[in-house]
Amino acid sequence: MRIFSKLLPASKLKLVISSIGVLALVVFSAVVLYESTKADVTLVVDGEKETYQTHVNTVEELLEEVDVTVGKHDVLSHELNAAIENGMGIEYKTARQVTVSIDGEQSIYYTVAETVGEFLEENQLTFSDRDDVSHKKDATITDGLTFSVEQAFQVTINDGVEEKQVWTTGGTIQNLLDNHNIILNDHDKVEPTLDENVQQDTEIDITRIEIKTVEVEESIEYKTETKQSNELEKGKQKVVSEGKNGTIVKTYEVTLENGEEIDRELIEEKVLKESQNRVVAVGTREPARNLTTLSSGTRPPSGTELTMTASAFTAFCNGCSGYTATGINLKANPNRKVIAVDPNVIPLGTKVWVEGYGEAIAGDTGGSIRGNRIDVHVPTKSDAYRWGVRTVKVVIID
Structure with missing residues (x-):
């Protein structure tokens, strides 16, 4: 200014100063006017809100101005060529990649959904409550999220x-x-x-295998025991004591397969009550014989009659061979009518009739049989005892 004041006269200096002031005022006014003509725009980027004053004409120019690049899958509330208006609100969301794996098969999705639930609904993906999913529906979507599903x-x-x-x-x-x-x-x-x-x-x-222990109470059948008795005749029996069943407890290990028995193993036996045998007496005594009934027919009408002493013998005595002096096998023929005689009185082979004995043949001899003595053959010792020794009439038939 001092330079100007030296070069210019005072009047001209005042003029210059006034021009500069006017120019500055014009510039300031132009700036104020320029700023006042900017549009106020609210831009929300992924939830972050900012307000801008801009002279750009379109939404695309505004995004370029704030360094926002719109991707293929991103979501913008307005068309890129939409005109900027004062008070305008623009929302932009960056798409996030989500990998969905269903039973091992993968698919790639892009979404601006905030939660897994919104993403599934957006893509019409439904799954059963029985399915095994990796994330709950309220889980937040992050870029690169892998949502896995194992379907039931x-x-x-x-x-x-x-x-x-x-x-x-x-x-x-x-x-x-x-x-x-x-x-x-x-x-x-x-x-x-x-x-x-x-x-x-x-x-x-x-x-299903079940192994259990089972106790079974069983009856012990009594046995029949026989005892020989000489008090009873042969062929007769008598119950001496009645039999009684006993009781035994058997313990088994039982194997069941699906409720059905497939095996049973006896592991223990315990007798609670012993059985008592039934005792039966069996007769051994020969039945009594009425030797009178052994006679066949009545006394012959004629023949030499002798009075003789008669005893009895049996072929089953100790040391007896069973064969007579004439070769008759009395053991094989226990009921054969044979008498032992003194051959000097009654010759061997003679047919006779003996009182109380019947018809017989003189077929044997004996050391003690002498003179008017005979020995009649009977089947058993008891018959011989009952016969005893007696005096009889003997008729020689031939």
Whole structure:
């Protein structure tokens, strides 16, 4: 200014100063006018809100001005060529990549949804409550999120005699049984094995094995015991004491397969009451014979008659051979009528009739049989004792 004041006269200096002032005022006014003509625009980028004053004409120019690039899958509230207006509100959302894996098969999605639930609804993806999903519906969507789904399928479980249809998303058979509160006992069998993975065509067979102890009370049948008795005649019996059944408790280990018994093993026996045998006396005594009845026919009408002493003998005595002096086998013919005689009195082979004995043949001899003495043959010792020694009439028939 001092330079101007030296070069210019005072009047001209005042003029210059006034011109500068006017120019400055014009410039200031122009600036004020320029700023006053800017449009106020509110821009919300991924939830972040900013207000801008701009002279740009379109939305695209504004985004370029604030360094926002719109991607293919991004969402913008206005068209890029939309004109900027004062007070305008623009919203922009950057799309996030989401990978959806369904039973191992992957698909790529882009979304501006905030939550998993909104994303699923947006893409019409629905899943059952039985399916195994990696994220809850209220989980926030982040870029690069992988949403995994294992879809449930039905398998058949033959649990003993009961058939069940259950839902699963896989895993081992042990996992499946645990998830459905199916408890195995120590002896139960499972096919396939518990460590095998469940597939859609898997059918699980559970064989329920139960081993239990069973006590069974049984009757011990009495036995019949026979005792020989000389007090009874042969062919006769007499019950001496009645038999009584006993009682035994048998303990078994019983194996049941699906409720049906497949094995029973006896592990212990305990006698509660012994049985008592039935005792039967069996007669051994020869029946009494009325020797008079042994006679065949009546006394012959004629013949030499002798009075003789008669005793009795049997072929079954100790040391007896059973054969007579004439060769008759009395053991083979115990009822044969034979008498022992003194051959000097009655010749061997003579037919005789003996009182109380009947017709007989003189077929044997004896050391003590002398003179008018005979010995009649009887079947048993008891018959001989009953005969005793007696005096009889003997008629020689021929």
